Amino acid sequence: MEDIGRGAGGLQDVGGAMPTTIDCQYMHPEVAAAYLVRDGDEVAFVETNTAHAVPQLLAALKAEGSSPEAVRWIAITHIHLDHAGGAGALMQLCPNATLLAHPRAAPHAIDPARIVAGATKVYGEARFAELYGEVTPIDASRVRVMEDGEQLDLGQRTWTFLHTRGHANHHFCIYDDVDNGVYTGDSFGILYPAAQRAGLFAFPSTSPTDFDGVAALESIDRILGTGADRVWPTHFGEQTDLMGIADQLREILERSMELIDRADASGLDGEALDGFFEQAVRRIFEERLNQLGLGGDGQLAEILSLDIDLNAQGLVFAVKKRRYKRSKR
Numbered sequence: 475m476e477d478i479g480r481g482a483g484g485l486q487d488v489g490g491a492m493p494t495t496i497d498c499q500y501m502h503p504e505v506a507a508a509y510l511v512r513d514g515d516e517v518a519f520v521e522t523n524t525a526h527a528v529p530q531l532l533a534a535l536k537a538e539g540s541s542p543e544a545v546r547w548i549a550i551t552h553i554h555l556d557h558a559g560g561a562g563a564l565m566q567l568c569p570n571a572t573l574l575a576h577p578r579a580a581p582h583a584i585d586p587a588r589i590v591a592g593a594t595k596v597y598g599e600a601r602f603a604e605l606y607g608e609v610t611p612i613d614a615s616r617v618r619v620m621e622d623g624e625q626l627d628l629g630q631r632t633w634t635f636l637h638t639r640g641h642a643n644h645h646f647c648i649y650d651d652v653d654n655g656v657y658t659g660d661s662f663g664i665l666y667p668a669a670q671r672a673g674l675f676a677f678p679s680t681s682p683t684d685f686d687g688v689a690a691l692e693s694i695d696r697i698l699g700t701g702a703d704r705v706w707p708t709h710f711g712e713q714t715d716l717m718g719i720a721d722q723l724r725e726i727l728e729r730s731m732e733l734i735d736r737a738d739a740s741g742l743d744g745e746a747l748d749g750f751f752e753q754a755v756r757r758i759f760e761e762r763l764n765q766l767g768l769g770g771d772g773q774l775a776e777i778l779s780l781d782i783d784l785n786a787q788g789l790v791f792a793v794k795k796r797r798y799k800r801s802k803r
Contacts, residue, residue: 492653495711496534498523501605502777504667506556507710509657510534511650513629518547520648520657521708522560525607531564545571547628551659552645553579555593555606557708562586562610573617574626576637578644584614620646638697640690641679647697655704655712661693663723664709664781668774672766676719677759678727681784682791687731694720726758730789738793747793751786 493509500506500523508531509520517540519531535542545568550558553575561583565571575583582589586609594602620626622637631652638647638661648657656662663676678690697705697716704714713719733754742750759782763769 492712493520493706494534494538495706496527496530497710498527498530500524500527500556501780502668504710505777507706507708509706510538511628511631512538512540513631513652515544516546516629517544518549518628519545519564520549520706521551521557521659522548522564523556524559524605525563525609526560528560528563528567531560532567542568543570547572547574547626549574549633549648549657550579550583551647551657551661551708552576552642553582553589554642554660555589555609557659558583559606559609562612563608565612565616566610571616573612574620574635575617576644576646577619577621580617580619582644583612583617585611622646634700636696636700638693639684640686640688640693641681641684643684645693647693649700649702653704654702655706656697656700656702658697658705658707660708661690662697662705662707663719665707665713665719666710666774666777668771668777669763669766669768672768674715674718674722675762675766675768676722677762677781677785678723678730679781679785680727680730680788680792682788683795685788685792687727687734687792690727691724694723722762729758730755730785734789734792734796737789738796747790748786751789752783755782755786755789 491512493511496508496510497504498506498508506523508523508527511518511520548561548564548571550561561573565573573583590609597605620635625632625634631650634649636647636649638645641660645659645661647659647661660679663678665676669675698720704712705716706712737747737750759778760769768774
């Protein structure tokens with residue numbers, strides 16, 4: 475494993491402050507975050523959530539005594555709309571900012587038509603507008619592609635970009651050498667505060683269409699290999715129990731891969747395949763919630779319901795993709 479960080483040796487004594495966690499109020503409180511990072515006079519955002527979250531981002535900027543003109547970088551870990559849907563709207567208001575994106579994500583930030591069309595087909599126009607608002611294209615001249623291992627500076631800190639597959643093929647994480655932490659997007663699990671009241675509850679996002687269990691496990695190891703002592707997942711907020719999180723993610727990923735093998739071998743298809751994964755994924759979540767004494771929490775169940783559905787859909791898609799590839803041999 476690579477070690478680009480400082481391990482447990484503590485933070486460097488340089489300018490800048492720890493990032494500000496911004497609750498984007500996406501569907502529920504404390505579900506999706508963006509992060510405001512300051513170092514001297516320079517400012518950056520990591521993630522933007524949707525166009526509806528832009529007022530919260532600007533309010534956080536003002537509260538820090540800064541202005542949109544001071545924003546140098548706007549980084550999106552990947553192009554999914556709960557991470558990047560508001561990037562275009564925010565870029566319009568931050569005239570000196572450059573968008574930082576994975577090579578596979580950048581074309582969709584420049585021309586989001588395909589992503590918008592796909593999401594609108596799933597949700598319908600009214601629901602899409604309610605969830606995401608307008609997804610604004612970004613001029614190509616203001617988009618910088620970040621290759622694997624590439625670095626850039628923000629004030630006295632250096633960011634290193636790590637391509638991390640598993641959740642999405644267009645995903646990167648960002649290691650910050652000053653704070654010795656990693657902005658992990660969806661590559662190091664989902665940790666809603668509402669689910670942490672009685673103990674740690676982390677789970678991976680196995681949503682369609684790019685889920686790859688082996689790559690997801692490798693991404694966990696790569697994040698740990700930085701030597702970071704904290705992470706900032708988009709869902710939600712700073713976390714310091716990296717080994718505990720990694721253990722829970724590995725367990726669920728390994729179970730998910732076993733489920734894919736079983737479903738593939740069984741020949742299940744159509745509604746039967748959907749039902750198999752809906753029940754199996756729900757059972758995994760319910761087991762952990764019951765262990766924590768949270769099984770009867772209706773509000774938490776509502777927050778988790780979308781993740782359960784998406785994770786099940788991702789595993790269904792993985793089986794279909796495997797079968798398709800096998801049929802082409």
